[in-house]
Amino acid sequence: MSRVPVSPPVAVLLSRREAVRRLAVALVGAGAAACAPVRIALKAYPAEFSTDSGMVERTLRAFVLTVVPGADPEDPGPTRVFAERFHPFGPHRGFFAADLCRRTRQRFGEGRFDRLPAAERTWVVRRGLRQRGVVGRMYAGAVLLAQIAVYARIYDDARGSSLIDFDGGGHLPTPAGLTYPDAGRFLARPLTATGNPA
Amino acid sequence: MRTIETDVLVIGTGFGAAAPALRLAAAGLCVVMVEKGPRIGVADFRQTQHPAYLLKYLKGLSGDGLSLTFAEALGGASGFYEMVSLRAPARAFAQRDDHGRPLWPVGLDRPALDPYYDRAEQMLEVEQVAPEDVPKSGLVFSLLMKNLGYSCDRARYAVRNCRGSGFCVTGCVFGAKRSLHLNYLPQAEAAGATIACGLEALSVEPTGDLPRTAAVTRVAALPRRWAVVCRHTAGGAYQRYLARLVVLAGGTVGTARLLLASRPYLSRLSPQVGRNIAFNGSVKVLGLLPPHFPAGDMFAGRSHPGMISYEFLASLGFTVFAVKPLPLQVVASARLRLDGDPREPAWWGEAHVDLMKRLRHRVIVLGTLGLTPPAARLTLDGSGNVALTLERLPALEQHYRTARRTVESILERNGCRLVHPEFIDHGGMPRGEPFYSSAHPVGSCRMGDAPDRAVSDAHGEVYGCPGLYVSDGSAIPTSLAVNTSLTILANAERIAAGILKRYGLREQSAA
Numbered sequence: 001m002s003r004v005p006v007s008p009p010v011a012v013l014l015s016r017r018e019a020v021r022r023l024a025v026a027l028v029g030a031g032a033a034a035c036a037p038v039r040i041a042l043k044a045y046p047a048e049f050s051t052d053s054g055m056v057e058r059t060l061r062a063f064v065l066t067v068v069p070g071a072d073p074e075d076p077g078p079t080r081v082f083a084e085r086f087h088p089f090g091p092h093r094g095f096f097a098a099d100l101c102r103r104t105r106q107r108f109g110e111g112r113f114d115r116l117p118a119a120e121r122t123w124v125v126r127r128g129l130r131q132r133g134v135v136g137r138m139y140a141g142a143v144l145l146a147q148i149a150v151y152a153r154i155y156d157d158a159r160g161s162s163l164i165d166f167d168g169g170g171h172l173p174t175p176a177g178l179t180y181p182d183a184g185r186f187l188a189r190p191l192t193a194t195g196n197p198a
Numbered sequence: 199m200r201t202i203e204t205d206v207l208v209i210g211t212g213f214g215a216a217a218p219a220l221r222l223a224a225a226g227l228c229v230v231m232v233e234k235g236p237r238i239g240v241a242d243f244r245q246t247q248h249p250a251y252l253l254k255y256l257k258g259l260s261g262d263g264l265s266l267t268f269a270e271a272l273g274g275a276s277g278f279y280e281m282v283s284l285r286a287p288a289r290a291f292a293q294r295d296d297h298g299r300p301l302w303p304v305g306l307d308r309p310a311l312d313p314y315y316d317r318a319e320q321m322l323e324v325e326q327v328a329p330e331d332v333p334k335s336g337l338v339f340s341l342l343m344k345n346l347g348y349s350c351d352r353a354r355y356a357v358r359n360c361r362g363s364g365f366c367v368t369g370c371v372f373g374a375k376r377s378l379h380l381n382y383l384p385q386a387e388a389a390g391a392t393i394a395c396g397l398e399a400l401s402v403e404p405t406g407d408l409p410r411t412a413a414v415t416r417v418a419a420l421p422r423r424w425a426v427v428c429r430h431t432a433g434g435a436y437q438r439y440l441a442r443l444v445v446l447a448g449g450t451v452g453t454a455r456l457l458l459a460s461r462p463y464l465s466r467l468s469p470q471v472g473r474n475i476a477f478n479g480s481v482k483v484l485g486l487l488p489p490h491f492p493a494g495d496m497f498a499g500r501s502h503p504g505m506i507s508y509e510f511l512a513s514l515g516f517t518v519f520a521v522k523p524l525p526l527q528v529v530a531s532a533r534l535r536l537d538g539d540p541r542e543p544a545w546w547g548e549a550h551v552d553l554m555k556r557l558r559h560r561v562i563v564l565g566t567l568g569l570t571p572p573a574a575r576l577t578l579d580g581s582g583n584v585a586l587t588l589e590r591l592p593a594l595e596q597h598y599r600t601a602r603r604t605v606e607s608i609l610e611r612n613g614c615r616l617v618h619p620e621f622i623d624h625g626g627m628p629r630g631e632p633f634y635s636s637a638h639p640v641g642s643c644r645m646g647d648a649p650d651r652a653v654s655d656a657h658g659e660v661y662g663c664p665g666l667y668v669s670d671g672s673a674i675p676t677s678l679a680v681n682t683s684l685t686i687l688a689n690a691e692r693i694a695a696g697i698l699k700r701y702g703l704r705e706q707s708a709a
Contacts, residue, residue: 069548069551084249126542140622143626144529146546147529148249148530152526157247161525163554164555165555169246172362173499178334178498178499180334183329183330186341187329187337187350188350189344195351195354196354197511
């Protein structure tokens with residue numbers, strides 16, 4: 001089974017300053033800048049998220065398991081998706097991880113999103129999704145990417161997604177799996193002789 | 199800039215391009231096809247849902263309330279389409295505009311197109327699916343209709359020896375789909391046509407003053423009055439073609455974009471370019487099958503699972519069919535909420551996982567295609583970017599409500615629980631409702647009997663531009679209520695036949 005070459009991940013995360021600059025520009029563009037001054041964004045993006053890729057990875061993995069409970073926690077694919085080039089999320093993933101942890105600290109006094117129980121992680125993500133403007137869009141994009149990575153199993157085409165009983169590519173159904181042997185029982189009265197409408 | 203001279207330049211390699219290229223090359227003309235997308239074939243197709251793979255070939259254009267999908271690759275959409283191959287119903291050709299004027303050219307109706315449908319079907323090896331080849335989800339859909347006393351027909355496909363892998367929309371790795379790579383295009387090349395891929399047509403312009411009409415003559419006696427400037431998508435080098443005849447077949451979006459960009463050179467071009475886009479007004483409804491109902495299988499068998507119902511075509515103007523999306527298509531198109539499940543969040547987390555676990559065997563997705571009015575428009579800004587706008591016509595809104603309620607009723611009366619989709623954009627954000635997504639846009643350069651209401655005449659020739667033809671979906675004036683590919687191909691065959699007749703040509707090589 002041939003595989004699709006995976007796009008190389010974005011080489012580095014945006015620097016904290018660059019991410020904040022882009023966010024500020026985006027907020028202005030979205031007309032939502034007034035309630036999200038850049039200094040808050042700077043506080044929300046501690047430097048460790050620019051330098052500790054392990055922190056980002058752990059946080060994103062916990063995010064995936066929050067969005068898709070039951071996803072394989074050992075599967076490296078779902079966190080790779082956040083760096084993909086087909087979606088503009090990639091450069092912002094460090095900021096996103098930092099934002100998850102900031103909300104975690106604000107609500108639970110603990111700065112590690114990945115250490116929260118599932119219900120509390122869900123609370124954090126729901127709060128992020130409720131945000132208007134760029135932040136809310138960032139959370140929506142992250143949920144979408146997590147679902148794509150897990151359900152479509154884009155990094156292991158042939159394996160599919162056992163969570164939803166999806167076999168993946170390279171698997172052919174048996175005749176019994178493809179159809180029912182007594183098709184006539186299902187067929188409704190046809191209107192045409194050939195299948196073409198009159 | 200390199201200049202190449204040819205008799206005929208065909209822009210595009212999809213359903214609207216393949217027939218003119220083959221027929222004119224077989225008649226002995228020098229034919230060049232240019233294709234913006236890459237050269238691909240069956241060996242390049244993959245069973246993957248990786249967006250990076252799909253986005254190489256499938257493109258989208260979104261506007262408020264409407265999103266269009268089209269392909270940019272050798273063979274156009276034929277590589278990535280289920281190859282449902284149905285003739286348009288007679289009533290599709292009888293549609294009229296708000297003033298009661300016919301939208302199709304006079305005399306162009308189903309009987310007139312039937313001989314060309316015959317030819318297209320023969321080339322694509324179209325056949326009605328056998329009962330034993332209808333996948334489970336198609337049978338379940340048929341049973342839903344049967345239980346209510348409604349009709350349902352086995353559909354027709356350009357597919358032979360389907361293996362049932364379910365990856366029709368990523369390209370059939372088995373070559374079972376009779377895409378254009380397996381018939382028209384190799385035959386056109388065998389007849390002498392050349393195909394240049396990775397080449398985007400930027401403008402069409404006359405090399406001199408255009409006559410009002412072209413006197414009927416031999417093609418060889420025509421001047422090369424059309425210059426088409428192209429750009430290589432890799433590297434950006436420019437290339438110019440000089441042609442006696444140009445056939446525009448880059449698709450409903452591509453052809454309109456090209457003509458809009460060429461308007462400064464085409465003073466007589468109709469103001470209708472880019473307008474009047476019809477799109478089959480598709481509505482999609484999901485349901486969870488009741489426990490006693492036989493299981494479907496969302497992941498096994500052809501993506502368009504075999505059955506279509508014409509039950510409501512005469513009364514309400516739409517057809518109904520089942521849809522089998524891949525997991526990627528499900529999560530990337532809509533947030534799902536199961537009716538009656540109070541859990542929040544519904545579209546992610548535990549509730550969503552529970553629903554997704556039932557997707558394969560217990561969820562049924564039904565779609566409609568309707569005779570909806572032309573309501574969308576393409577425009578070009580100063581930077582060459584295309585914008586799509588939808589006019590929310592009352593008739594369109596009424597159709598949406600009627601179709602959705604009708605199909606929801608089918609599900610509910612069979613005991614299904616509804617699954618509510620909230621459609622999302624590429625960033626995952628909800629779109630407003632109603633929202634249409636369509637791979638069946640037509641009409642942006644429609645045929646018609648009057649130049650003030652149409653871009654090209656009944657023969658496909660652009661008004662005021664002798665020798666410039668439109669033969670793709672952009673020429674089709676109305677929604678069809680069925681998949682559009684076979685009608686586009688049949689009409690392209692008709693236009694090709696018209697060109698041959700006009701210039702006294704006959705096909706020489708067997709096609």
